Amino acid sequence: MAVQHQQHLQHDPDTGPVDVLPLVRLAGVTKRFGQVLANDGISLSIMPGRIKALLGENGAGKSTLMAMLAGRFQPDEGHIEVAGGRVRFDSSRQAIAAGIGMVYQHFMLVEDMSVAENVLLGQEGGFFLNPARMRAVVGELAGRFGLGIDPAARVGDLSMGERQRVEILKLLHRKSRVLIFDEPTAVLTPGETEALFDALRSMSAQGKAIVFISHKLEEVLSVADEIAVLRRGRVEGEFLASEVSSPADLARRMVGRDVLLDVRREAVEHGPVVLSVRDLSMRSVGGALLDNVGFDLRQGEILAVVGVGGNGQQPLVETLCGLTPPESGQVELLGESWSRFYAGNRWKGALAWIPEDRAGLATCRGLNLTDNLLLTTRQGFAHGQWLERGRATSTTGDIVREHNVQPGHVEAQAWQLSGGNLQKFVLGREMFREPRLLVAEQPTQGLDVAATEAVWQRLLDARKTAGVLLVTGDLSEALLLSDRILVMYRGRVMGLFPASDAVQVERIGALMAGLSG
Amino acid sequence: MSPELVVALLAATVQAGTPILFATLGEIISERAGVLNLGVEGCMALASFAGFLVCHQTGSAWLGLAAGGCAGALLAGLHGLVCQVFLGNQVVSGLALTIFGVGLCNFLGTPYVGQATVGFQQFAVPALSELPLLGAVFFRQDALVYLSYLTPVAVWFLLWRTSLGLGLRAAGEMPAAAAAAGLNPLRLRFLGVLLGGFLCGLGGAYLSLAHTHLWTTSLSGGRGWVAVALVIFAFWRPGRAVAGAYLFGGIMAFQLRLQASGTNVPSSLLLMLPYVLTVLVLVLSAARARSAHGRGSAAPAALGVNIEPEG
Numbered sequence: 072m073a074v075q076h077q078q079h080l081q082h083d084p085d086t087g088p089v090d091v092l093p094l095v096r097l098a099g100v101t102k103r104f105g106q107v108l109a110n111d112g113i114s115l116s117i118m119p120g121r122i123k124a125l126l127g128e129n130g131a132g133k134s135t136l137m138a139m140l141a142g143r144f145q146p147d148e149g150h151i152e153v154a155g156g157r158v159r160f161d162s163s164r165q166a167i168a169a170g171i172g173m174v175y176q177h178f179m180l181v182e183d184m185s186v187a188e189n190v191l192l193g194q195e196g197g198f199f200l201n202p203a204r205m206r207a208v209v210g211e212l213a214g215r216f217g218l219g220i221d222p223a224a225r226v227g228d229l230s231m232g233e234r235q236r237v238e239i240l241k242l243l244h245r246k247s248r249v250l251i252f253d254e255p256t257a258v259l260t261p262g263e264t265e266a267l268f269d270a271l272r273s274m275s276a277q278g279k280a281i282v283f284i285s286h287k288l289e290e291v292l293s294v295a296d297e298i299a300v301l302r303r304g305r306v307e308g309e310f311l312a313s314e315v316s317s318p319a320d321l322a323r324r325m326v327g328r329d330v331l332l333d334v335r336r337e338a339v340e341h342g343p344v345v346l347s348v349r350d351l352s353m354r355s356v357g358g359a360l361l362d363n364v365g366f367d368l369r370q371g372e373i374l375a376v377v378g379v380g381g382n383g384q385q386p387l388v389e390t391l392c393g394l395t396p397p398e399s400g401q402v403e404l405l406g407e408s409w410s411r412f413y414a415g416n417r418w419k420g421a422l423a424w425i426p427e428d429r430a431g432l433a434t435c436r437g438l439n440l441t442d443n444l445l446l447t448t449r450q451g452f453a454h455g456q457w458l459e460r461g462r463a464t465s466t467t468g469d470i471v472r473e474h475n476v477q478p479g480h481v482e483a484q485a486w487q488l489s490g491g492n493l494q495k496f497v498l499g500r501e502m503f504r505e506p507r508l509l510v511a512e513q514p515t516q517g518l519d520v521a522a523t524e525a526v527w528q529r530l531l532d533a534r535k536t537a538g539v540l541l542v543t544g545d546l547s548e549a550l551l552l553s554d555r556i557l558v559m560y561r562g563r564v565m566g567l568f569p570a571s572d573a574v575q576v577e578r579i580g581a582l583m584a585g586l587s588g
Numbered sequence: 589m590s591p592e593l594v595v596a597l598l599a600a601t602v603q604a605g606t607p608i609l610f611a612t613l614g615e616i617i618s619e620r621a622g623v624l625n626l627g628v629e630g631c632m633a634l635a636s637f638a639g640f641l642v643c644h645q646t647g648s649a650w651l652g653l654a655a656g657g658c659a660g661a662l663l664a665g666l667h668g669l670v671c672q673v674f675l676g677n678q679v680v681s682g683l684a685l686t687i688f689g690v691g692l693c694n695f696l697g698t699p700y701v702g703q704a705t706v707g708f709q710q711f712a713v714p715a716l717s718e719l720p721l722l723g724a725v726f727f728r729q730d731a732l733v734y735l736s737y738l739t740p741v742a743v744w745f746l747l748w749r750t751s752l753g754l755g756l757r758a759a760g761e762m763p764a765a766a767a768a769a770g771l772n773p774l775r776l777r778f779l780g781v782l783l784g785g786f787l788c789g790l791g792g793a794y795l796s797l798a799h800t801h802l803w804t805t806s807l808s809g810g811r812g813w814v815a816v817a818l819v820i821f822a823f824w825r826p827g828r829a830v831a832g833a834y835l836f837g838g839i840m841a842f843q844l845r846l847q848a849s850g851t852n853v854p855s856s857l858l859l860m861l862p863y864v865l866t867v868l869v870l871v872l873s874a875a876r877a878r879s880a881h882g883r884g885s886a887a888p889a890a891l892g893v894n895i896e897p898e899g
Contacts (some may be wrong), residue, residue, distance in 0.1 A: 162770070163770055164770030164771075167769075167770050168770075173768070175768070180762070180765055181758050181761040181762045181766075181889075182762070182889065183761050183886075183888075183889065184754075184757070184758070184761065189765070191754075192755070192758055192765070192766065192771070193755065193766070193769030194769070195751035195754060198751055199751075200748075200749050200750055200753075200754065202749075241769070
């Protein structure tokens with residue numbers, strides 16, 4: 072199938088002359104990690120002057136594939152060709168020398184060094200360094216490709232978008248012909264994302280081959296020329312971006328079935344108030360973190376807290392979830408005052424929290440899934456001082472099966488799970504506590520379509536027994552799931568209205584920017 | 589105090605500070621490359637004996653010095669092997685190194701206790717030694733002291749003005765970035781450990797070859813630990829290491845003079861002075877590192893963290 076597509080691409084008038092050779096060709100590449108087949112007979116061609124998107128769910132094998140191209144792993148079967156010649160990369164240096172460069176999801180930058188030092192690391196061109204000349208070289212390169220940056224700046228002081236530019240400069244300096252971007256927009260603001268796409272298009276126009284790894288459908292459609300879909304380590308389809316009619320169409324090709332882009336949202340009868348916040352304020356050196364926040368949350372409803380990150384969501388969640396006591400004002404959880412509620416410390420039938428930092432706050436990376444289950448539920452498996460591990464293990468197994476967590480065994484350690492699977496596990500664990508109040512913080516951030524859909528469905532199901540406070544930066548998620556919407560700006564509640572109130576919903580953008588008039 | 593006494597005290601300060609300066613600079617290189625070597629004391633102890641033995645046998649102070657440096661590098665290389673190849677814990681390995689180095693040099697050195705060696709002699713640098721005050725303090729010393737004036741500049745130049753130094757620092761800040769740039773962070777770290785151990789060895793050799801001119805047990809006397817603390821005081825920068833080393837050299841020389849002058853203060857208390865100062869200095873530099881001006885005074889980001897193999 073892949074071969075057919077390749078011919079198809081080469082005969083397409085948009086692709087350029089038929090005799091253009093692929094810069095890089097993967098031929099039947101297979102990679103295993105123990106029992107796990109990460110890549111299974113993958114064949115792909117990467118053409119100069121084209122932007123190829125590699126689309127796939129978490130754990131589909133995108134990152135493994137690119138790590139092989141970057142020389143960090145060697146394929147178990149199959150081979151890689153560069154400009155028609157067969158190559159074998161034993162180190163990243165060889166991949167760099169062959170003109171393949173990679174912008175990692177987590178930047179490979181030395182924060183305590185300057186931009187120029189980072190760009191020229193390993194490519195200094197001589198034993199002795201001349202800082203002024205290094206800055207000039209990097210400044211010239213940045214100017215040529217329209218990437219605005221101060222070569223003398225310390226990388227630790229830069230924004231995420233600027234750091235990404237440093238990574239790109241590193242590749243450009245190495246005269247890389249193939250530039251691979253692993254989830255490049257995950258850390259960027261919308262403005263920075265647009266700037267990145269412009270840079271990608273300009274580099275592509277100058278003959279570079281761009282590989283864009285992502286699971287964001289809209290981004291892939293807006294920037295890619297060609298799309299390859301990866302699923303469970305295999306190439307499931309390869310086509311031109313122009314052949315795709317809509318994001319829904321692409322999502323269907325990616326998950327292999329129709330995605331509920333509109334989840335089933337049946338009304339649930341509202342029960343008693345489970346959370347009541349009155350005049351909650353908190354101050355710091357810089358000013359008010361929370362400023363007279365007040366709202367109620369009933370069982371059976373989802374209240375979405377939206378706003379630009381850093382406008383008080385964090386202190387609000389930390390207060391509600393018991394990390395910091397309320398400085399002034401009242402917080403009532405399930406009818407009890409904050410201090411009474413947290414003195415009781417009930418593990419079941421009370422409050423559950425899905426933190427934003429699922430790999431750091433919600434789980435311990437070095438513990439297996441049973442131990443991670445026990446992190447928040449150990450009271451349920453305790454017999455005096457003794458822990459009933461056997462029962463905990465079988466419960467973990469139930470959660471893993473019910474929520475389809477991969478890899479599906481309880482001895483897996485948290486770090487071995489992809490983000491989506493970890494989130495499904497955390498959600499399963501917290502629902503096992505049968506909470507009456509659920510606080511979910513950015514629950515679908517970085518998840519693929521299928522995992523997002525699963526998380527959404529769970530949150531909607533949770534309404535039957537709980538009130539859900541959904542803190543999210545994704546407005547469409549808020550509109551899709553919530554009954555009411557609370558907009559925060561600089562620690563203040565700018566608006567609190569039903570999600571069905573079309574007039575108010577129109578104004579959310581303005582409210583998030585602090586315009587109340 | 590008479591002017592002569594002040595000059596003598598300052599000259600003694602430089603002498604007492606020199607071995608600490610070598611060791612501190614060595615540890616700075618090692619830690620900049622990301623490897624915490626708590627075995628400095630052991631490296632210095634073994635090097636002091638190796639230097640003495642070779643000089644004693646061959647009569648060449650320079651051969652002794654080379655032997656001392658190599659002994660320090662060898663012992664540090666063991667640390668590198670344990671931590672970089674077998675992924676051992678850096679703190680535990682360093683502590684073991686100190687106990688091993690001190691014990692080995694005392695064991696091997698027992699037959700030689702009390703024996704003297706020629707070592708390095710003081711000589712005046714022409715012209716410079718005639719400078720008022722400075723000449724008497726800095727330029728009527730031995731060759732190793734003169735070498736120690738150049739070493740901080742050389743270490744600074746190595747770390748900030750050569751591609752090797754850039755790679756070393758990258759290996760200490762973020763080995764993954766160095767690897768992504770096509771460098772070999774493991775090799776760089778090993779090199780940093782060896783270089784650092786060599787400098788610690790020079791500091792150790794100074795003790796037997798230029799300071800005492802004879803062999804006795806426990807010659808290092810805790811100077812290695814002071815050096816480890818001074819690295820933090822110096823914010824991992826060679827320039828500040830000079831200030832720190834002479835500060836400690838000063839207090840060591842001062843308490844010796846005080847003891848010699850027959851003061852009523854118990855000598856045990858005086859001997860504690862350098863270590864009281866160590867604690868004080870650490871508290872102050874920790875406070876500063878935490879303050880708003882503290883940027884750039886933090887430890888290398890990957891200090892003490894071993895590079896895990898992939899896969």
